[in-house]
Amino acid sequence: MESSLVLRVVAKLLIPFILLFALYVQFHGDFGPGGGFQAGTIFAAGIVFYALVFGLDNARRIVPDRLVEAMLALGVLIYAGVGVAGLLLGGNYLDYFVLAADPVHGQHRGIFWVEAGVAVTVSGVMLKIFYMFAGRGRHDGDAA
Amino acid sequence: MMALAVLVLVRTRNLFAVIVLSGIYSFLMATLLVALDAVDVAMTEAAVGAGVSTVLLLGALHLCKSEEAKPVHRPWLPLSLSLATAGLLIYGALGLPDFADPAAPIHRHVAPRYLQNEVDVPNVVTAVLASFRGYDTLGETTVVFTAGAGIIALLRRRRHPRNEDGDHGK
Known part of the structure; x- marks a missing residue:
């Protein structure tokens, strides 16, 4: 895909900050606005931006399909795993109080992992849908 | 502003313009949500509504024609149905407690316990x-x-x- 020089340079400048902002939203979600869902979409939007400017193939090389599909399931598994961890440590399902010696610290730990699971699944799904649509259009165009 | 965007959205037949307009609508919605102090939702609206779904719609547009077909049927039945639903919803909304009323039931039920913040986040x-x-x-x-x-x-x-x-x- 041919893109103008300005677009490429601006994208190269912006994308690291978009991804960094996604991480900030993820890990600062306890203290300010944000959380797993927002961070996941911003992260996916950053990758989509990259794919738009530098082409789908380059994006697929950086974030391969296999990884995206794994992220899809991994996020839900992390979330459900936090619940199971609570069970194993003697609490109820999704009971965070037992995750650490100090109940409040346990809550923080539980929320951290749960948000991580949400972010992983959401960004995986967003990217997968984008890959599916974009890839489909191009291959059909070639065939026609 | 948003009503204007929606009106133009309905009138436009060029799908590319429709997608761009819906992106604009999403950004307006996000600013509205910021004004309502719902920053988390605004963030999601801006990222999903204006960002990712615009790109997805453009990808879908790539697969089909860029002009919307002329409607086959008269719009009166769907129009009257949606007007009736809107009327019903507005009638129902009139019965809600005032905006930001501290005595509203939603602020009395479990919200105080949430705000005690025993999880310290x-x-x-x-x-x-x-x-x-x-x-x-x-x-x-x-x-x-x-x-x-x-x-x-x-x-x-x-x-x-x-x-x-x-x-x-x-």
């Missing part, structure tokens, strides 16, 4: 979503996962030509 939204309502969020994540799995099941190209032959029937 400064952002109450995160605390409610991830801790108090952990089951709900697990369900939502599963819904998102199911959506992704459904998309994969629908759009993935078949890797086995033999199956495809079988489906088409020789």
